[in-house]
Amino acid sequence: MEEVEKIEPALTGEDIRLIHSLSDFQQALSAITFIDELEPDQKMTKIELRRYRCIEDAAVVAYWRPFSKCDGLPKLSLKKLGINPSPAEAKLHEELRVHRNKVVAHTDIERMTFSFAAWRVFDDPDIFMPHLVRDDSLALFDRRHEWMGWVRKLNRAVGKLVFDRAQVLGEAAFLFVPDP
Secondary structure, three states, X not given: OOOOOOOOOOOXXXXXXXXXXXXXXXXXXXXXXXXXXXXXXXXXXXXXXXXXXXXXXXXXXXXHHHHOOEOOEXXXXXXXXXXXXXXXXXXXXXXXXXXXXXXXXXOOHHHOOEEEEEEEOOOOOOXXXXXXXXXXXXXXXXXXXXXXXXXXXXXXXXXXXXXXXXXXHOOXXXXXXXXX
C-alpha cells in the first residue's frame, strides 16, 4: 500500500468517528436499497429469504455501528449531529437499537420465533428425525422507505459536519491503518 504523508493537524477521535460513519450509513443504505428491489408479494425459497435476512441484519449492524460503544472512538449521537428527530424518526432509531441488541447481535429468548419437532423415521423406535423452522422473515421490510429516508438524513448531517471540519483543518492527509 502506498504511504500517505500525514499533514498536521491530526484528526480527533470525533473526526474519525464522523468520517467512518459516512461509510457505515452508506453501507446501510446499500443494503436497504438491495432489499427494496424485492416486490412485497415476491415468492422466494427459504434459502433466498434467509439471504435477504442476512442483508437486512447487515443493514441494522451498519446503521447502528456509529452509535455503538467501541474502543478508541466516541459514540455518535443525534445531538452531536444537530438532529432533533421527529417522533417517528426517534421511534425508528430506538426500534433499530432494540432489534440490533435483541435479534441481530444477540439472541434474546423474548424475540425468538421458531418451531421444532422430531418424529420417528421408518417406524424405527430408536431413530428420530429433528426438524427446525426458524422465522427468517424481513422484520423491517415494511419500513424500508422510512428507514432509507432517515439514514439519508443522518448521512447528510454527517457529511456536512465532515465538510465543515475539512474547512477548519485545511489541507490534510491522513491514512489510518491499525497495527497488525
